[in-house]
Structure formats: structure tokens, C-alpha cells
Amino acid sequence: MNANNNIVIAIDGFSSCGKSTMAKELAKKLGYIYIDSGAMYRAVTLFCIQNGLVTNGVIDEDRLKDEMRNIKIEFRINSEGRPETYLNDKNVEQEIRSMQVSNLVSPVSAIGFVREAMTRLQQDMGRRKGIVMDGRDIGTTVFPNAELKIFVTASSDTRAKRRLEEMLRKGQTATYDEVLKNVEERDYIDQHRTVSPLRKADDAILLDNSHMTLEQQDQWLYNEYLKAVKK
Numbered sequence: 001m002n003a004n005n006n007i008v009i010a011i012d013g014f015s016s017c018g019k020s021t022m023a024k025e026l027a028k029k030l031g032y033i034y035i036d037s038g039a040m041y042r043a044v045t046l047f048c049i050q051n052g053l054v055t056n057g058v059i060d061e062d063r064l065k066d067e068m069r070n071i072k073i074e075f076r077i078n079s080e081g082r083p084e085t086y087l088n089d090k091n092v093e094q095e096i097r098s099m100q101v102s103n104l105v106s107p108v109s110a111i112g113f114v115r116e117a118m119t120r121l122q123q124d125m126g127r128r129k130g131i132v133m134d135g136r137d138i139g140t141t142v143f144p145n146a147e148l149k150i151f152v153t154a155s156s157d158t159r160a161k162r163r164l165e166e167m168l169r170k171g172q173t174a175t176y177d178e179v180l181k182n183v184e185e186r187d188y189i190d191q192h193r194t195v196s197p198l199r200k201a202d203d204a205i206l207l208d209n210s211h212m213t214l215e216q217q218d219q220w221l222y223n224e225y226l227k228a229v230k231k
């Protein structure tokens, strides 16, 4: 562990299982930085959509490669202390959560040069430790030496219901079938891509939170943190 007792906490797992909810809560409690790595892939996807790099669901990879230098992704803290995603100085926190982005993000994330660029940025963000990052390859590729690695799962039915409820609460329109299909398709692409596929790191702790309340999972994660820092 480093002199400040700060560690790196990597939370990976399937779509919509509660990774960011847990990660944010723990980061707040510990005064750590929280990074939603999925938001970064979503921002690249939004850039592709906004700049005509997608035709009938096919991404123009040659043009995207040229454009990568024009994509600036940052997180800025809002007035409530929450990080929000900025793409080229514009707040895109809401836009990146649309079904249009969700339906395209996994193919964009499977592109090698996109992953290389995002991984570099993420590693840079974690240089000083004291960070909780959630995603798909944080414990396997981004921070293979993270002091605490968690891999979260829940049944796809549970995940789709949770995500749908959240979308309806936010005034977005979607059906259960649409959300379930998106969750399952993303999981499939994320697990089967060539570069950094979604998988549990050998030293990650598995959590199935299908039957856990938010409070139970927060407590569970905090206990794992305490164990990790005592090691």
C-alpha cells in the first residue's frame, strides 16, 4: 500500500448490475475519486453518432482513427459533488445514457485503438491511487495490480428491471424487452471481443447482488475494502 493508505479499487461486471451505484457510494465514503469508465466509451460512441461516423449501425473505423485526436473526454464535478462526463467541453452526462448510444457502445468499445486510448486515460487518472473505477476490464487490463478487485453479477431479468425502472424514473421511454435485449447483447459482445473481453480477474471477488438491497451491497463492499487495507 502507498504512504497515504490509498488503494486502487476495480469494480467490473455485467451491464446494469449496480457497479456504478456501489462504486460511487464507496468513493464518497472514502473521499476517493470515482471514475465511470463506461461513460468514456459512451462519449466516444456519442462522438461517432454526432459526427456521421455510423451508417446503418456500421462504424467507419478509418475515420474514427483519424478523429481520435479530436475527442477530449473529462469528468467535472457538479454543484452536488457528482462527476459528470464532458465531451469536448460539453456536458453529455444525459445524452450518453440514451438507448441510441447504448445500442452502439459495445461495437465501438470492441475497437482496439479506442480501447488503447481509453486505457491510457484511465491509467493516468489512477496514477495517484485513491480511486474507485468501474467497468469491464479494470481489474484485468487497466489496473491488473489493483489492491481490491470486485466482479459483480445479477440475473439478466433483475438487471433489466432495475435499468428500466431507472429510465422510467428519469422520464425516458423504453420497454422491458428492449432493455433486456440491450443488456444481453452488450454482455455478449463485451465477453466475446478480442481485446480485453469482459471476464472476472482470477483474483477478483465475485458478488451476485440479485437479492441484495442497496444498503447490503454498500456494506458488503465497505467490508471488502476494510479487509483489503488490512492486508
Ligand SMILES: Nc1ncnc2c1ncn2[C@@H]1O[C@H](COP(=O)(O)OP(=O)(O)OP(=O)(O)O)[C@@H](O)[C@H]1O
Pocket: 014, 015, 016, 017, 018, 019, 020, 021, 022, 038, 134, 162, 163, 166, 209, 212, 213, 214, 217
Ligand atoms: N441491489 C440493488 N437493488 C436494487 N436496485 C439496484 C441495486 N443495485 C443497483 N440498483 C439499481 O440498478 C440500476 C443500475 O445500476 P448501475 O447504474 O449502478 O449499474 P451498472 O452496473 O453501473 O450499469 P452499467 O454498467 O450499465 O453502467 C440503478 O438504477 C441502480 O439504482
Ligand SMILES: Nc1ccn([C@@H]2O[C@H](COP(=O)(O)O)[C@@H](O)[C@H]2O)c(=O)n1
Pocket: 015, 016, 037, 038, 039, 041, 042, 105, 106, 107, 109, 110, 134, 135, 136, 137, 138, 186, 187, 190
Ligand atoms: N471498462 C469498460 C467500460 C465499458 N465498456 C463498454 O461500454 C459499455 C457501456 O458501459 P456501461 O458501464 O455504461 O454500461 C459496455 O457495455 C462496454 O461495451 C468497456 O468495454 N470497458
